[in-house]
Amino acid sequence: MNTADRVDLVTRYTQEVVTDEELAELLEEDSPSAYIGYAPTGEMHIGHFTTMRKLADFLQAGVDVTVLIADLHAHLDDEKSPFDLLDARSAYYEEAIEGMIEAAGADPDDIDFVRGTEFQLEEEYTLEMYRMAAETTISRTQRAASEVVRESESPNLGGLIYPLMQNLDVKSLDADIAYGGIDQRGIYMLGREILPNHGGESPVCLFAPLLAGLSGGKMSASEESSKVNLTDSPEEVADKINDAYCPMGEAEENGVLEYMEYLVFPILDERGENFVVERPEEYGGDLVYESYDALESDFVNEDLHPADLKGAAGEYVSEGIDPIRERLTEQPELLAEAYPDKYGDE
Numbered sequence: 001m002n003t004a005d006r007v008d009l010v011t012r013y014t015q016e017v018v019t020d021e022e023l024a025e026l027l028e029e030d031s032p033s034a035y036i037g038y039a040p041t042g043e044m045h046i047g048h049f050t051t052m053r054k055l056a057d058f059l060q061a062g063v064d065v066t067v068l069i070a071d072l073h074a075h076l077d078d079e080k081s082p083f084d085l086l087d088a089r090s091a092y093y094e095e096a097i098e099g100m101i102e103a104a105g106a107d108p109d110d111i112d113f114v115r116g117t118e119f120q121l122e123e124e125y126t127l128e129m130y131r132m133a134a135e136t137t138i139s140r141t142q143r144a145a146s147e148v149v150r151e152s153e154s155p156n157l158g159g160l161i162y163p164l165m166q167n168l169d170v171k172s173l174d175a176d177i178a179y180g181g182i183d184q185r186g187i188y189m190l191g192r193e194i195l196p197n198h199g200g201e202s203p204v205c206l207f208a209p210l211l212a213g214l215s216g217g218k219m220s221a222s223e224e225s226s227k228v229n230l231t232d233s234p235e236e237v238a239d240k241i242n243d244a245y246c247p248m249g250e251a252e253e254n255g256v257l258e259y260m261e262y263l264v265f266p267i268l269d270e271r272g273e274n275f276v277v278e279r280p281e282e283y284g285g286d287l288v289y290e291s292y293d294a295l296e297s298d299f300v301n302e303d304l305h306p307a308d309l310k311g312a313a314g315e316y317v318s319e320g321i322d323p324i325r326e327r328l329t330e331q332p333e334l335l336a337e338a339y340p341d342k343y344g345d346e
Contacts (some may be wrong), residue, residue, distance in 0.1 A: 003027050006061040013054065013262055015182050018192070018205040026176055026204055027061070032075070034058050034177035034206075037068035037116075037169060040089035041080040041152045043339065044096045046228040047103075047219055050262040051181060051208045053099060056106035056270075059177075066112045066173050069093050072120055072166065076158035078150040084189065090115055090339035093160040095334055096230060099324035105270045118160065119172055128171075128198055132164045136194065144190040147183040167191030171200030181210050211262065214256040219255070225263035226255075228317060230324045231335070237321070238314035251296055256306075256313050264290040264316045277304065277312040 036053040044109040069090045074081035098108035192202040213219040213226030246256045277287040290297040297303040335343040
């Protein structure tokens with residue numbers, strides 16, 4: 001695979017690359033490395049699946065991939081995960097991520113999994129973090145983490161340490177590429193500034209878009225109706241999508257269309273399949289789409305009705321998460337131990 005093809009593969013379905021020139025130069029090398037970190041807090045959902053899909057592209061492009069289960073980060077961010085649940089939630093996250101990677105068509109064995117506690121408590125890491133803390137202002141770290149860490153008028157100190165550690169992770173894991181959602185941009189822009197002063201290099205940054213919620217606006221992990229969970233039944237998936245915000249002809253903040261663009265069509269492309277909307281002959285018969293752009297065009301031009309789109313979308317999304325759902329529901333102890341308040345009595 002030549003460099004141009006590797007660049008196309010690595011950058012597809014992303015929102016921003018910092019910078020394109022640096023990435024192209026990096027992909028001239030044989031085995032560059034990329035990393036993404038996940039703090040094991042709430043249950044994983046379909047928004048995570050869209051970023052996991054990109055890891056399959058990395059592997060296909062010959063990029064070494066590390067997934068960090070950022071257990072300490074999960075506690076530092078306003079104690080979103082109690083300390084005594086970090087091990088259980090980390091185990092659940094690793095299992096869910098392996099399921100998503102496999103469902104995306106890649107081999108989870110090709111990815112290195114690391115927990116933050118495996119290296120973030122070492123003396124060298126800790127001393128470097130203190131150096132970073134001494135050289136970085138509170139306002140700069142707050143600005144960097146504003147889209148990620150829970151904010152308040154009187155923030156906990158852990159939320160200020162969080163962005164420093166996240167950038168130190170890039171150095172410690174020897175990552176050439178830092179990959180994450182676009183909400184991570186502020187943190188990694190800080191890293192590009194400060195890492196060269198701490199024995200590291202400025203990483204190339206790739207950012208994935210954040211999906212709109214099914215109820216309109218931003219997807220919320222705490223709002224069940226705004227997202228599809230990985231363990232939702234086919235009936236639950238269908239109900240959530242049927243109730244979703246999807247006004248006729250409008251693509252803006254349309255979560256159903258975003259599911260199509262960033263999840264369903266990438267999976268179908270890998271399989272060499274089309275997206276089929278089944279309709280009775282009296283309403284024009286079935287519609288077949290080879291690309292997302294064609295589907296969006298029909299929807300915006302009102303040639304595709306929201307009800308028809310939702311019906312097909314529910315089936316394809318449910319099919320997409322089916323192997324992940326099966327993997328997790330066959331291990332109910334994972335969820336029970338990670339989220340005892342919700343699943344402990346089941």
